Amino acid sequence: MSKLLIKQVRSANGTDAPQRATLESLGLKRIGQQVEYEDTPQLRGMIYRVAHLIEVGEA
Numbered sequence: 310m311s312k313l314l315i316k317q318v319r320s321a322n323g324t325d326a327p328q329r330a331t332l333e334s335l336g337l338k339r340i341g342q343q344v345e346y347e348d349t350p351q352l353r354g355m356i357y358r359v360a361h362l363i364e365v366g367e368a
Contacts, residue, residue, distance in 0.1 A: 312368035313352065316343045319362045331358045 317337040321329050335355055336344045345368050346352050356365055 311348045312345055313348050313356075314343060314345050314366045314368040315356065316364045316366075317341065317362060318364050321362065324359075324362070328359050328362070331355050332362065335359075335363075337363070 315335060315337070317332065317340055320340060321332055332338075335346075336342075356363065
C-alpha cells in the first residue's frame, strides 16, 4: 500500500464541528503540521471532508 503525506494549510477557524473533529482525528492541530498515513478508503473519506483545509501528496 502507498503512503499519503497530509499537510494542514488553512486554519480550522470558521469550520463546523465535524470538520474540526476530522482534522483532530487525522492528528492535525496547526497550520504547517504534517502526518503520514497508509492509503485506505476510510482515510480518503476523511480527506474528502476537509480537502479545502489540507494538501495531500505521496510520501
